[in-house]
Amino acid sequence: MKIxxxxxxxxxxxxxxxxxxxxxxxxxxxxxxxxxxxxxxxxYSLLAPVVPPAILCIGLNYRAHAEEMKARxxxxxxxxxxxxxxxxxxxxxxxxxxxxxxxxxxxxxELAIVIGRACKNATRENAFDFILxxxxxxxxxxxxxxxxxxxxxxxxxxxxxxxxxxxxYFVTSDEIPNPNDLRLTTRVNGEVLQDSKTSDMIxxxxxxxxxxxxxxTLAPGTVILTGTPSGVGLGRTPPRWLQPGDLVExxxxxxxxxxxxxx
Numbered sequence: 012m013k014i015x016x017x018x019x020x021x022x023x024x025x026x027x028x029x030x031x032x033x034x035x036x037x038x039x040x041x042x043x044x045x046x047x048x049x050x051x052x053x054x055y056s057l058l059a060p061v062v063p064p065a066i067l068c069i070g071l072n073y074r075a076h077a078e079e080m081k082a083r084x085x086x087x088x089x090x091x092x093x094x095x096x097x098x099x100x101x102x103x104x105x106x107x108x109x110x111x112x113x114x115x116x117x118x119x120x121e122l123a124i125v126i127g128r129a130c131k132n133a134t135r136e137n138a139f140d141f142i143l144x145x146x147x148x149x150x151x152x153x154x155x156x157x158x159x160x161x162x163x164x165x166x167x168x169x170x171x172x173x174x175x176x177x178x179x180y181f182v183t184s185d186e187i188p189n190p191n192d193l194r195l196t197t198r199v200n201g202e203v204l205q206d207s208k209t210s211d212m213i214x215x216x217x218x219x220x221x222x223x224x225x226x227x228t229l230a231p232g233t234v235i236l237t238g239t240p241s242g243v244g245l246g247r248t249p250p251r252w253l254q255p256g257d258l259v260e261x262x263x264x265x266x267x268x269x270x271x272x273x274x
Contacts, residue, residue, distance in 0.1 A: 015028070017057060026041065068092065120261035121149070126229045133220050223235060
């Protein structure tokens with residue numbers, strides 16, 4: 012099921028699923044259960060499909076991306092965090108930081124995992140039991156703050172407001188039997204800049220859930236960004252930084268298209 016989180020005209024936030032006639036409102040929430048209401052609406056705004064208590068991110072998780080960065084393949088997943096306040100709705104505007112300023116804002120299309128129930132010490136064999144679904148993400152990155160001014164940590168360059176677009180829906184895991192074989196493309200102003208498959212991941216989905224939940228509780232709603240493929244702006248000659256007016260689209264097979272303008 013493709014589940015959206017929507018803002019209705021009366022200001023109420025609800026979960027819904029797409030139908031041929033519009034969005035059918037759902038009762039409940041994704042973590043305790045959703046049931047159809049039979050009520051259809053075509054007047055709504057899309058919101059990020061979940062409000063995560065934590066956004067865990069994996070760096071250098073595609074072989075071709077590690078190659079374009081001239082980095083050796085990691086022995087363990089490279090973990091960093093985004094501030095949850097960086098969350099951005101589909102269709103909302105990515106804002107280039109101005110105070111403090113950045114001149115090197117980059118796109119990173121990614122497959123995101125949504126954790127469905129409290130997860131600790133998962134194993135490779137049961138990791139999928141904890142996954143509610145998948146969505147599209149853009150790990151927007153200020154490379155100057157990531158590489159030069161972040162004190163050797165990535166969190167500053169990754170956590171500015173609007174730097175975590177998510178959506179447009181999340182698709183329940185039963186509809187994506189093999190998340191390790193999905194096509195992922197990122198376009199800027201219609202030009203394809205990233206085009207890969209999740210099979211190029213160094214650490215696949217169950218490996219990431221096992222690693223991240225080791226002696227660590229992942230709360231329901233936690234979002235895991237699984238890494239970006241090759242083709243990022245930093246890896247191009249000359250580098251291709253996002254500019255005001257750009258339209259960034261992240262499309263993942265079976266999920267949809269996450270679109271955001273840049274300001």
